[in-house]
Amino acid sequence: MAHPSQLGFQDAASPVMEELLHFHDHALMIVFLISTFVLYIIVAMVTTNLTNKFILDSQEIEIIWTLLPAVILILIALPSLRILYLMDEINNPHLTIKAMGHQWYWSYEYTDYEDLGFDSYMIFTQDLTPGQFRLLEVDHRMVVPMESPIRALISAEDVLHSWAVPSLGVKMDAVPGRLNQTAFIASRPGIFYGQCSEICGANHSFMPIVVEAVPLVHFENWSSLMLEDA
Amino acid sequence: MLATRALSLIGKRAISTSVCVRGGHGVAKVEDYALPAYFDRRDNPLPDVSYVQNLSAEQKSLKEKEKGSWVALSNEEKIALYRISFKQSFAEMNQGSGEWKSVVGGIFFFIGFTGLVVLWQRKYVYGPVPHTFEEEYKEKELQRMLDMRMGPVQGFSAHWDYENKQWKK
Numbered sequence: 038m039a040h041p042s043q044l045g046f047q048d049a050a051s052p053v054m055e056e057l058l059h060f061h062d063h064a065l066m067i068v069f070l071i072s073t074f075v076l077y078i079i080v081a082m083v084t085t086n087l088t089n090k091f092i093l094d095s096q097e098i099e100i101i102w103t104l105l106p107a108v109i110l111i112l113i114a115l116p117s118l119r120i121l122y123l124m125d126e127i128n129n130p131h132l133t134i135k136a137m138g139h140q141w142y143w144s145y146e147y148t149d150y151e152d153l154g155f156d157s158y159m160i161f162t163q164d165l166t167p168g169q170f171r172l173l174e175v176d177h178r179m180v181v182p183m184e185s186p187i188r189a190l191i192s193a194e195d196v197l198h199s200w201a202v203p204s205l206g207v208k209m210d211a212v213p214g215r216l217n218q219t220a221f222i223a224s225r226p227g228i229f230y231g232q233c234s235e236i237c238g239a240n241h242s243f244m245p246i247v248v249e250a251v252p253l254v255h256f257e258n259w260s261s262l263m264l265e266d267a
Numbered sequence: 268m269l270a271t272r273a274l275s276l277i278g279k280r281a282i283s284t285s286v287c288v289r290g291g292h293g294v295a296k297v298e299d300y301a302l303p304a305y306f307d308r309r310d311n312p313l314p315d316v317s318y319v320q321n322l323s324a325e326q327k328s329l330k331e332k333e334k335g336s337w338v339a340l341s342n343e344e345k346i347a348l349y350r351i352s353f354k355q356s357f358a359e360m361n362q363g364s365g366e367w368k369s370v371v372g373g374i375f376f377f378i379g380f381t382g383l384v385v386l387w388q389r390k391y392v393y394g395p396v397p398h399t400f401e402e403e404y405k406e407k408e409l410q411r412m413l414d415m416r417m418g419p420v421q422g423f424s425a426h427w428d429y430e431n432k433q434w435k436k
Contacts, residue, residue, distance in 0.1 A: 048421060048425075090310060170408065227415060
């Protein structure tokens with residue numbers, strides 16, 4: 038989750054998010070350079086006492102301010118397209134999890150081997166134990182094995198929702214009647230928070246997503262326990 | 268007839284700005300804005316017409332004196348001749364005003380007023396904040412974030428020294 042007054046991205050918990058972070062740094066640096074340059078030009082124009090009414094044309098500067106933006110755009114486009122195609126690579130998921138959006142909770146189904154399904158409701162503010170995060174904690178987290186490619190199939194049972202976990206670099210709309218696929222790898226163990234990202238009614242802000250990445254052994258124990266309970 | 272009217276407005280000096288440049292050759296009415304006018308501009312130093320069109324007797328005699336040697340003119344006469352042709356000197360037309368002080372003052376005033384509105388809102392409109400904002404609760408939250416290693420790379424936990432249990436310097 039974000040720490041208080043955080044402005045930038047959360048630390049990446051998946052390789053794709055790492056790539057996105059670095060690309061964002063790259064593109065933002067270009068944006069800052071251009072903005073600073075333009076701001077300088079504006080200040081210079083506004084504060085000068087010099088006038089010149091007789092410039093008609095200049096081939097040299099026209100060439101520069103045509104070529105330079107083209108070069109800058111290529112410098113942005115190449116890393117961007119690289120990441121785009123990286124995200125679409127065929128991977129070999131170890132696990133497939135279905136995340137279904139409801140008004141107003143998520144439900145997760147692990148049906149590769151057994152039939153495991155459970156609902157994930159937000160914990161109300163008054164029921165929080167000391168130290169838990171307001172509006173982010175859920176009663177049943179989506180537990181995944183770490184360092185394994187996971188396929189997430191996202192859909193919805195009623196209205197549009199969106200399944201998003203920023204530190205994993207994942208956001209996928211949950212459309213009723215449609216199955217959307219996304220994939221991620223949790224590169225480190227931990228608990229990663231996200232919130233529903235498509236307006237879905239009164240409690241749209243109160244149906245968070247919590248992914249818990251644990252070593253495979255712990256994942257197996259957890260899934261056995263959940264199956265017993267169910 | 269139109270030409271005569273136009274001519275009398277601009278005076279004999281400006282006859283060279285010929286009549287055929289202006290007006291529809293006696294068809295269209297000649298508007299005010301289409302006639303040469305006086306202006307003070309830094310980037311256009313020579314206005315189309317003199318500032319003073321109707322010279323007083325004194326000014327007329329000065330103009331006659333101008334036709335002779337300029338060394339014979341005193342400083343006051345030179346200045347009087349300048350003021351016939353021009354309204355403001357470059358120094359006068361370029362001087363700044365104190366308007367920016369009023370603008371900045373107005374900005375600060377309204378920012379201050381907005382602050383007062385916000386304070387009033389916090390006291391009389393908004394309800395109490397959730398219990399998770401209490402100091403004690405926040406401490407537990409922060410401790411939990413550190414225990415969970417949130418942001419271990421560059422973010423939150425990266426700035427905590429786990430050995431010495433303090434923030435990194």
